[in-house]
Amino acid sequence: MEPSPLIYMDNAATSYPKPADCLNRALLRYLKLGASPGRGGYDLAQEAEEAVSEIRNRLRHFFGAAPDWPLCFAANATDALNTLIQGMTEPGDHVVSTRLEHNSVLRPLNHLRENGRITFDLARFDTDGFVDPSEIRALIQSKTRLVILNHASNVLGTVQPVAAIGRICRDAGISLVIDVSQSAGVIPVAMKDWGVSALAFTGHKSLMGPSGIGGLVIRPDIAIRPIRFGGTGIDSANPFHTKEFPYRLEAGTLNLLGILGLGESLSFLEEQEAGGFRALEMALTRQLIDGFSEIDGVTLYAARSLENHIPLLSCNVNGIAASDAAAVLDGDFNIAVRAGLHCAPLVHESLGTASGGAIRFSLGVFNQLSDIEAAVHAMSIIAGSA
Ligand SMILES: Cc1ncc(COP(=O)(O)O)c(C=O)c1O
Incomplete structure (x- = not known):
């Protein structure tokens, strides 16, 4: 049988x-363009850099960010969330999050708290799986630096009221970070309209890309320190990591094949959406x-x-x-x-x-x-x- x-x-x-076509197209492009983006003045490296830059632009648009907001690639959402949580917090800060979070948020928060760096409080969710924005407001205190929230729960499937929470954060003068691992590619994300300061995404879930590629988008006025240091292809005489975006949060050679794969899968999603x-x-x-x-x-x-x-x-x-x-x-x-x-x-x-x-x-x-x-x-x- x-x-x-x-x-x-x-x-x-x-x-x-x-989608096999996406992987095949990405592989063909990689075979042709596979020089290190941004790491050489010769035509091929420039072309690779242009391809990456074009995909950055499309992703920014996809997430509803402004055209000048930095989009930095990472290995996945976990990597991007670590960069955001560790890079945006300072000793003594307080963070508000929720009981809906994935370990990729909870564990960085727990480690920072264990090291005596931050404190945090978690908002509850109701029986229907939603966080009440007023509970977030109630947890905000004078030392709160940021609110970090799962946009769509990977256990309950519920989509949280990000725009309402964004208004609360804006009024309180604090940053709002969202984790769009489960929502991106399934429902529209409008980070600028919702008052979101930064988001983390992963390429291999509903964005339909290959594994090993993800990233973050951040408003350029948000203070963030790199948590990893190394080669960026620019500013090489500087003994310290460059402050310039997107390189500030990208140390080492980019995952070009993954980025090209993500570019192809964005086109696939556009076709499917139609x-x-x-x-x-x-x-x-x-x-x-x-x-x-x-x-x-x-x-x-x-x-x-x-x-x-x-x-x-x-x-x-x-x-x-x-x-x-x-x-x-x-x-x-x-x-x-x-x-x-x-x-x-x-x-x-x-x-x-x-x-x-x-x-x-x-x-x-x-x-x-x-x-x-x-x-x-x-x-x-x-x-x-x-
Ligand atoms: C809500 C949420 N956040 C973060 C992640 C982490 O994604 P990745 O493993 O691609 O880093 C997941 C993956 O299961 C998730 O569901």
Whole structure:
């Protein structure tokens, strides 16, 4: 018997498959342009630099930043978030964040606090998975330097009210940083309009790029120190790292293949958007929720409404560990999902699922109705066996 094809529902971890045309085009461009961007006066290095610069511009536009806001590449969102959190805080600062954060925010904050450098407070979220902006306002104190917030939760799928929080931060004169790892490529991001001072992104999730590329966008007036020092291709006689953007936050040779891949995937997203793929993903998520809601013994988290939501759903089957359910989904039904804490332990602590976490279904561009039907069928059998 032919093995059934993989049903991939773990797009929040990384999107799969990647559009093959994008990878092929990026590889061809890399074969042609593969000199070190910004590291030589000869034509090829200049061309590589121009290609990188063009992709910086497109990404700035994509995130709704002003054309002169620095866009600095990084390895992924974790790398960019470390740069922002460590580079924007000074000893004695206070930070406000939320219990919705991924470890890529929580761990840098915890390390800085353990070293006696900063203090921080975390806002709660309600049963629908949203942070109330007034709670952020209440946590701001005289020493608060920045608010850092997950735009879309990688466990609950809820999209936070960034514009309202941006107004609070602007009135308080503090910076707002957002983590768009899960939202970028799924919902529009308008950082300038929302009063966002900086954002961190990763290329390999819904932006559909390869892994190993991400970055940050920052308003040029925001104070930030580099946390890594080294070669930048400019200002080489300076014994210290250059202050000039984007090099201030980019030490070492850029991931040119990754950047070219991201450039191609942006074009892919533009084409897909014309075909209304976002609406389709949400319609499939609605069908998944409706299907699971009919199954006795399945608990859904923050799924009452799909307003301000990305196509992601976490749930549990009563009496079955999330990891066991995921193993059956994989082994018996060839459905790939992610079970556990999803690198966001405080979300699960708040949900009461800290011990085993939950099963997360996250949809992407390539999911179809038949995938939803297969998932609902599989979950009904798993719940029936509990
Ligand atoms: C909300 C959120 N932030 C940050 C990250 C980290 O992304 P990366 O592993 O690409 O650095 C993830 C990835 O799971 C995420 O879901």
